[in-house]
Amino acid sequence: MSFLEGAMLALFFTLPFAIYRLVRGPTLPDRVVGLDLITTVAVALAALYAMVSGQTAFLDVATALALFAFLATLGLARYIEYRGQKGE
Amino acid sequence: MLELLVYALVAGGVFFLFIAAIGVVRMPDLYNRMHATSKAGTLGVGLILLAVAAFYQELAVAARALATLAFIILTAPVAAHALGRAAYLSGVKPCESTYVDELAGHYQKNHRLTSVEKAPPKEP
Numbered sequence: 001m002s003f004l005e006g007a008m009l010a011l012f013f014t015l016p017f018a019i020y021r022l023v024r025g026p027t028l029p030d031r032v033v034g035l036d037l038i039t040t041v042a043v044a045l046a047a048l049y050a051m052v053s054g055q056t057a058f059l060d061v062a063t064a065l066a067l068f069a070f071l072a073t074l075g076l077a078r079y080i081e082y083r084g085q086k087g088e
Numbered sequence: 089m090l091e092l093l094v095y096a097l098v099a100g101g102v103f104f105l106f107i108a109a110i111g112v113v114r115m116p117d118l119y120n121r122m123h124a125t126s127k128a129g130t131l132g133v134g135l136i137l138l139a140v141a142a143f144y145q146e147l148a149v150a151a152r153a154l155a156t157l158a159f160i161i162l163t164a165p166v167a168a169h170a171l172g173r174a175a176y177l178s179g180v181k182p183c184e185s186t187y188v189d190e191l192a193g194h195y196q197k198n199h200r201l202t203s204v205e206k207a208p209p210k211e212p
Contacts, residue, residue, distance in 0.1 A: 003095055003098070004098065007098045007099070007101075007102050010102050010106075011102055011105060013106075014105050014106055014108075014109035015109075017109035017110065017112060017113045018109060018112060020113055021112050021113060021121070027118060027175070027180050029118050029171055029174065029175035029178075029180055030118050030121065032171055033112060033118065033121050033122055033125055033171070034112060036125055036129075036167070036171075037108060037109065037112050037125045037129055040105070040108070040125070040129040040130070040132075040133050041105060041109075041129075041133075043133050043156075043160070044101060044102075044105060044132065044133045044136045047133070047136050047137050047139075047140050047153070047156075048098070048136060050140055051094075051139070051140055051143050051144075056144060056148075056149045056152070059140065059149065059152045059153055059156065060152070062137070062156055063152065063155070063156045063159065066156060066159055066160050066163070067159070069167075070163040070166075070167055073167040073170070073171060074166075074167060074170055076171070077167070077170040077171040077173070077174040078170070078174070080171075080174040080175065080178050081173070081174035081177055081178060083178065
């Protein structure tokens, strides 16, 4: 296993932490933070795989994923603000 | 030599993403957790994208990696600000050991977005 593959494997072990926050909450913005970290790690994994596989098309995957994550966070933030004062 | 630089950047990126993952679990409230993901997470993924630019020494690939890096650096604070503002306005409380709330009194009690205020009243 090369160094870069080891780095990808190490990054997979950050996902349970983010999924824990996504599942446990306790509030809706907490879950959005967990989702945000998952997509950040996914962008890093796509960039690493672009080096491991030698296919630079995975960089485009990383770009699209970053754009999607930004729009999703903005949309969820707008929904949380729109919903108003309501605890979960 | 350049290979060493790539390995150092990747190791730093994985390290900071781990710091972000630990922070998102261990920090006491939402605002501290957002601090962990938006700063350490952005730094981690940025270091890995720099490693990609150094690994492929071609202009086309480096430009794409650096453009992604610039996009993430530009959008991460915006997303964190929008989410933090929404959480504060929807009444998410900071943790017990927070003494100073500098935003207190700067927003009206029943803050609503304008599109909500203009919405037609519900039929009874």
